[in-house]
Amino acid sequence: MKRLFEPLVIGPVTIKNRIFSSGHDTVMARDGLVTDQLVAYHRARAKGGAGLIVMQVSGVHSSARYTSHVLMATDDSCISGYAKVAAAVHPSGCKLFGQLFHPGREVMESQDGSMPVAWSASAVPNERFRVTPRELDERTIAEIVAGYARAALRLQAGGLDGVEIVASHGYLPAQFLNSSVNQRSDGYGGDIGNRLRFLREVLEAVKGAVGPGMAVGMRISGDELDPAGLVEDDALAACAELDRLGLLDYVSVTVGTSASLSGSDHIVPPMNYPVGYTAAYAAKVKQVVKVPVLVAGRINQPQDAARIIEQGSADACAMTRALICDPEMPSKVIGGRVEEIRACIACNQACIGHFHAGYPISCIQHPETGRELLYGRVQKAVRARTVVVVGGGPAGLKAAAVAAERGHAVTLFEARSRLGGQVRLASALPDREEFGGAIDNLYSEASRSGVIFELRHSVTAAEVRGMAPDAVIVATGAQPRVPVLETVGMPAVSNAWAVISAPGRLKPRGRTVVADWRADWVGIGAARMLAAAGHSVVLAVSGYAPGESLQQYVRDSMVGSLYRQHIEIMPLVRIVGVDEDSVYLQHVLTGEPVILEEAYNLVLAQGSLPVDDLLRELAADESLAVTGVGDCLAPRTVEEAVLEGLKAAWAI
Ligand SMILES: Cc1cc2nc3c(=O)[nH]c(=O)nc-3n(C[C@H](O)[C@H](O)[C@H](O)COP(=O)(O)O)c2cc1C
Ligand code: SF4
Structure with missing residues (x-):
């Protein structure tokens, strides 16, 4: 793993190794500003040996508030917070960059219950948040471009070593680049040269403002992997042109888009995605640019990061959840304690799961994360x-x-x-x-x-x-919880836990009904296992949809599999009874009976006691x-x- 610990030169900055934490929202900002908890969070990762931390997105304009807890760099009150983070990470030899951000139409939540006007290249709605934006006029475009430059100066004043323009995941610069979203007929729309103009102006303004002492990079999705997303050819053309113009010190490659359900799953890919699958996209960017290329996506072990770098697919690897889960991971590698690494399992529960629910991020395996001020250092017993x-x-x-x-x-x-x-x-x-x-x-x-x-x-x-x-x-x-059911005769009733342990034990006959109360992994998992074993499965859920209680990207992957396996989904029903050939349900909203005939197997996924x-x-x-x-x-x-x-x- 030697290559992983070789320094990397990124413009005017040298990072000590190739392991970095890519920008990720922590929900630790308050009123748009850095908190002591956020400082402690980053200090722990720097101490643990990360070469570079890219801080979470900072909004560059008042219209950039995509959540109610986003960091904002729109006035000078933010500078002292950045300075605290810089002072916390620099003593460990870790460099600190910050993301400059405008979401465009990707506004996730309101600030006060009412939705603001979202802006984009054109008034093209997105699928995931169901936002219809307003087309930006040229005066507001100029204001936002200037906002990027002013925000960059504030991060520089706070002592950060670099800034990164977030052109990834379908955010505003990507909305301009994407011909499905950008339908303008002025100088910002049309061919790829015009669609690149917004991003080019942003980079010119930022580089011009911060001068040669600060690294300036860009994050981009090598492919948004969505039918209406930015396509690979345009992403590569943008990278090549910006590199040719000398506007970039690095490119950080990811995939996916915030704009659709399936596209957004790639933002923080769950465990069903292969380790390091994004490296192939980074390798293509590497072929068209001269500057270092960074990559992120399910790289959870140093051996995998080392392999990606050895193969020449990228120059450095984000190990973002790997560091959320084990902030000491790089030091453990250096100290020859690889077997002590607490590898991230890509469950998405407490990191991105918390973010989507509006809570400070943590880790299910390492709840000390996000609670560094309380549990940061183990206290030996008196x-x-x-x-x-x-x-x-x-x-x-x-x-x-x-x-x-x-x-x-x-x-x-x-x-x-x-x-x-x-x-x-x-x-x-x-x-x-x-x-x-x-x-x-x-x-x-x-x-x-x-x-x-x-x-x-x-x-x-x-x-x-x-x-x-x-x-x-x-x-x-x-x-397992077994609810009281009305039963007639000797119906075949089993429990999801037993089915998961031995799916072959239940013989397919007619329909098999999985009655899913918790709408989590268990009902879906049992249904999938039974379908794979030849059952014709009905997944009867008490909520609006299977997987309702799961993190969205995990749910999407699982519900997609239900569809692929032809599992029938019946929402909004509760189980009330069963006989030898029928399952009796009740609609949870109307109380009306719902009877499933020719159902010879009932599997209970009703939570536990x-x-x-x-x-x-x-x-x-x-x-x-x-x-x-x-x-x-x-x-x-x-x-x-x-x-x-x-x-x-x-x-x-
Ligand atoms: C809680 C959380 C919040 C994130 N927020 C951002 C963000 O604000 N900006 C961004 O570019 N990526 C964001 N990401 C994506 C990460 O930067 C990274 O690309 C992703 O976690 C995949 O890398 P990993 O497999 O090493 O975790 C976020 C990820 C997580 C887990
Ligand atoms: S909560 Fe799960 S996905 Fe998130 S960092 Fe921890 S182990 Fe990884």
């Missing part, structure tokens, strides 16, 4: 205590790992022969294998910290009392300090389980 953890799923493993790291003597009891709890089941779902990495990572953290594991040991309350531990953490998880007997028994004993964590308190997801494990371990 007095080493004995800790018993019951349950080897994600909550128990995290609690055990952190408690042991803090210096406590920890024994973890697990009733089964394998650790992992429901995560093992989740990783058996189609295209979800990588999810199991969460358990591998937690197990290796816990073993390194010195946790003693007692597998196949279903510990009782009496045994726990007999051990007289200083603290007990109960993480006994959950079991806590397994909390031990917790109740131990909690009643006032001589013990007992904390419940994860699903045994209330069934939720791995994210809450791991976070509660962390909190419980810190409280000892």
Whole structure:
């Protein structure tokens, strides 16, 4: 992996290695300004060895607020915040760039409940956010171009080393470039030369403003991978021309567009996308420009980044979620501790999932991310205590790992022969294998910290009392919820968990109905497995759509697969009964009956219930300090389980 740690010259800036964090919105800004939490977040990644951090987008004009929490660089009050980030990352030898941004029509949310007028090259609506923009007049174009230059100067005044124009993902510069969106007949529309004019003017203004001391680059989608998106030939032509004009110090390549559902999935590709699949697009850009080419997209391990660089596809690799998940990843490589890397599993739950829900980003495997001010540095225990953890799923493993790291003597009891709890089941779902990495990572953290594991040991309350531990953490998880149903005869009713464990056991006959209450991975996954095993599947969901509770890009990939596998989707129904050849549902809005005939198999994906007997028994004993964590308190997801494990371990 030597190449990964060679310096790279980007215009006037030299970065110490080829691992960088690409611009990503953190939802840690407040009132458009940098916060102490944002500073701490970036400090952790710089300390961990990243060569370059590209800060999240900064709006360049009052019309650039695409979310209610975007950073803004529209007046000088922003400068001191940038300076704090620069002062936090520079001591580690990490360089800091910032993204200059205008979303054009890609306005995701309102500031106050009312939607503002969005602007674009032309009044062409987008598919994903259903925005019909207003065509920019030339005076406003000039104002926005000047806004880019003024914003660049503010980032420079804050001590940043470079700025990056966001021309990727269908944002404003890409809207001008894209002939499907740009239908202008003035000097900004028509042939590719005219469509490039906006971006060219922006780069000229920015370069002219900041001078030769600051790197100026551009992020672009090598292909927006959308029927109405910017096509590869135009993206390549734009890169070649801007490079020829000497306006770029680097090009950062990604794929996809914000404008459509399927196009946006590439912005933060979930685990069903191959590792580093975007490198092929970067390689094409490399053939048409002389400046360094950076690439991002599902590069979660240093070996993969090294391979991409060795192959000459790119000069540096964004490992953005890899660093969200493990800020120390580069240092671990340098220190020969590659096996200690907590690899990102591209689940999208707490990083982009939080962003889309409007919360500060974090990581399901590493909830310390986004909470650096609270949990940034492990605090060694003042007095080493004995800790018993019951349950080897994600909550128990995290609690055990952190408690042991803090210096406590920890024994973890697990009733089964394998650790992992429901995560093992989740990783058996189609295209979800990588999810199991969460358990591998937690197990290796816990073993390194010195946790003693007692597998196949279903510990009782009496045994726990007999051990007289200083603290007990109960993480006994959950079991499938079976709702009360009206049944007639001997209907074939099974549970999604059992189906996922052994999909071949259920014989196809007529229709197989999967009754999905939670609208998450389980119902979809079971439906897909059954369809693959020859069943004619109806996925009956209690909400508006399958996967409703999932992060959008994950949902899109999964729902797309339902369609490909010809699985019938029935929305807005709840399960009420079953007999030997029919399944009885009820419409959740009208209460009217919905009967599915010739349905010989019913599979229940109805969530789960806590397994909390031990917790109740131990909690009643006032001589013990007992904390419940994860699903045994209330069934939720791995994210809450791991976070509660962390909190419980810190409280000892
Ligand atoms: C929470 C989150 C927010 C993001 N916001 C931005 C953004 O503001 N600008 C941008 O260019 N890319 C954004 N991205 C995309 C990342 O820069 C990067 O391209 C993407 O995560 C894929 O790289 P990875 O597989 O290394 O994570 C975001 C990604 C995440 C996870
Ligand atoms: S939440 Fe999932 S996708 Fe996001 S950084 Fe963590 S492991 Fe990666």
